[in-house]
Amino acid sequence: MSEWSFILRLNQPLTAEQANAFDHCDAFADGSVSYVLGPEHPSQFAVHTDPAELSELSCDIEALSFLDAVAQVARDIRLIPGLHAVSVRHDDTVTLGEAAQRCDRNEESLAALPGFPEPLPGPPGATVFYSWRKIAEFLRSIGDTVPETPRELAVADQVLRLAHELETLDVAPGTLRALGLPTGTP
Structure with a gap:
């Protein structure tokens, strides 16, 4: 197995409640995924966190392939209510x-x-x-x-973006099947 490093972008910054759930989730207990949590009242602080960082997870995952590593974190982040992965990039x-x-x-x-x-x-x-x-x-x-972009990174990013977009649309199972996508039903 190899260790794969990447940045996974989420659909939103973590709330304090989601950060607490993340911290207590067995899937993230090994410390291979980390986040930045912004202050509750950012205007009260002289130094501001980059807003993009608040929606990103820094990942160092052991897996057989890069795609396996991204899939593992994308699956596990769904254990936190309200969160899902929307894209991936290399640092x-x-x-x-x-x-x-x-x-x-x-x-x-x-x-x-x-x-x-x-x-x-x-x-x-x-x-x-x-x-x-x-x-x-x-x-x-x-x-x-x-x-410019490694093939596995491009594929992982496109799949995450597509999955995110499909969550916001009402697409008939027949249409998904015709496009070669899983429908979640046998």
């Missing part, structure tokens, strides 16, 4: 291992490439991070094929 900040996973190379071969991008600034002894955007640009410049 730009990556470790060398995450970068290697995204480009189907190993860490050693990446680090050995002449001109490989420098790590992002950070405190001595801390985990070393890189900009995925810079790594992808570099790899493309030396002839590697690195898609």
Whole structure:
């Protein structure tokens, strides 16, 4: 199994009640999924949280594939009343291992490439991070094929967006079947 890192966007920011349910849900007890909870009265604070972060989960999931990892969190988040996943993305900040996973190379071969991008600034002894955007640009410049969006990420994102849209529409089961989609009934 591999560990897959991604950001899962929710249909809404977590409320205090949903955060409490999340904190007490066995599916999230291992700490592999985290959230940012905004203050109850944001106008009373000098520093404001980015509103987008309040609707996102940071995920580091062990699974056989990226799609399996996304599906696991998307399924588990539905255990919290009122929440569901609406999209998924990769973060730009990556470790060398995450970068290697995204480009189907190993860490050693990446680090050995002449001109490989420098790590992002950070405190001595801390985990070393890189900009995925810079790594992808570099790899493309030396002839590697690195898609703007990895295929599994694009598929997972499209499926989550479609599922979210279908929840807001009244679509007949026959129409869903004709489109090749499950209807939830045998």
